[in-house]
Amino acid sequence: MKTVILGDSGLLGQALVQHFCRDAKAEVFGISTSPKALPSSGAQLKARYVHIRLDVLTQQKAIKNLLLSEKPDLVINSIALADIGDCEACPELAEVYNVQLPVFLSDISAASGAYFIQISSDQVFDGMKLGLLREGDAINPVNLYGATKVACERKILETNPNALLARTNIVGYRGWEKSHTFVEWLENALAHRKEADLFDDYVTSSIHVRLFAEALSLAFKKRLKGVYHIASRDAVSKYEFALSISRRLGWDSTRCRKISMANSSLFPRRPAYLALDVKKFERATGASLPPIAKTVECLVDDFNARHGR
Ligand SMILES: NC(=O)c1ccc[n+]([C@@H]2O[C@H](COP(=O)([O-])OP(=O)(O)OC[C@H]3O[C@@H](n4cnc5c(N)ncnc54)[C@H](OP(=O)(O)O)[C@@H]3O)[C@@H](O)[C@H]2O)c1
Numbered sequence: 001m002k003t004v005i006l007g008d009s010g011l012l013g014q015a016l017v018q019h020f021c022r023d024a025k026a027e028v029f030g031i032s033t034s035p036k037a038l039p040s041s042g043a044q045l046k047a048r049y050v051h052i053r054l055d056v057l058t059q060q061k062a063i064k065n066l067l068l069s070e071k072p073d074l075v076i077n078s079i080a081l082a083d084i085g086d087c088e089a090c091p092e093l094a095e096v097y098n099v100q101l102p103v104f105l106s107d108i109s110a111a112s113g114a115y116f117i118q119i120s121s122d123q124v125f126d127g128m129k130l131g132l133l134r135e136g137d138a139i140n141p142v143n144l145y146g147a148t149k150v151a152c153e154r155k156i157l158e159t160n161p162n163a164l165l166a167r168t169n170i171v172g173y174r175g176w177e178k179s180h181t182f183v184e185w186l187e188n189a190l191a192h193r194k195e196a197d198l199f200d201d202y203v204t205s206s207i208h209v210r211l212f213a214e215a216l217s218l219a220f221k222k223r224l225k226g227v228y229h230i231a232s233r234d235a236v237s238k239y240e241f242a243l244s245i246s247r248r249l250g251w252d253s254t255r256c257r258k259i260s261m262a263n264s265s266l267f268p269r270r271p272a273y274l275a276l277d278v279k280k281f282e283r284a285t286g287a288s289l290p291p292i293a294k295t296v297e298c299l300v301d302d303f304n305a306r307h308g309r
Helices: 011-020 043-048 060-070 084-089 091-112 144-159 182-190 209-222 238-249 279-285 292-306
Strands: 002-006 027-032 049-053 074-077 115-121 164-168 196-199 226-229 256-259
Touching (some): 002 060, 011 027, 011 209, 027 060, 043 049, 060 091, 074 091, 115 144, 196 238, 209 279, 226 279
Parallel strands (some): 002 027, 002 074
């Protein structure tokens, strides 16, 4: 099976490459501007994965030629302007990355006969509903990042009815020096005996990137079409999430300080309550999505592997 992963050096892209290279017959092409392929953790990755250094903003012809000539079975776009603050600071770039680029990739994937997956976000909601959010619930983004994800969903639904739009909230380690993920920030603070301020009124159904990659693989096998929530089956606040991780890793959890997002001056705004209902995905695939406890276990495994424990 041939898979193209756009954004192979990113948080999700790294997990997707690892996941899709497991198959003995896999051929995985990973694209990003990174000069290096992922560090090969074994012969498996080396033999089945090719990194192609391309800039998707300036080398669209090369991407088009690649997809039309290789005719992959599956294309997953994990490239985005994913930082909520960067989107607000550079709205034109956010539109290019989060709307125009995914629509372009979706169109070429359809023309090449590939199944296309676009990653969307829980930020399409306003976070006012204190209950599980279903796919059909009203969307009303409170920041520009969420607005670009809504525009992207709408355009792809119109132009590629076979595509999957996966709304999620992912967590994990990325290993970039230039910017840290939530988990990397938390580890930096708590493992080094600093304090971490954490919202107890910002609730998400965060899922570990490895578990999310597995779920996307299942979605591909079932050829799910349209919008699906793919996340942990329950939801907790950032404060509770951080407490669970720090207790499991033996960090001093008294350093997790409970604060309120509603009383903070956080900008851009985040929607407060984002518990995603994943039953549509579970019904369509016959599989259960994991609880947040499983995501915490994955993070503990990552931490131990990174520190040779
Ligand atoms: N992280 C979250 O909490 C979260 C939550 C919900 C949804 N999502 C969505 O999930 C998807 C994946 O997010 P992520 O956190 O994995 O993103 P990420 O870590 O920021 O990765 C983005 C990827 O895009 C590549 N890229 C950026 N500009 C490029 C260009 N001009 N040409 C080629 N490659 C380029 C980056 O590689 P180089 O810089 O090396 O080129 C990197 O591989 C996104 O759609 C995001 O909106 C993320």
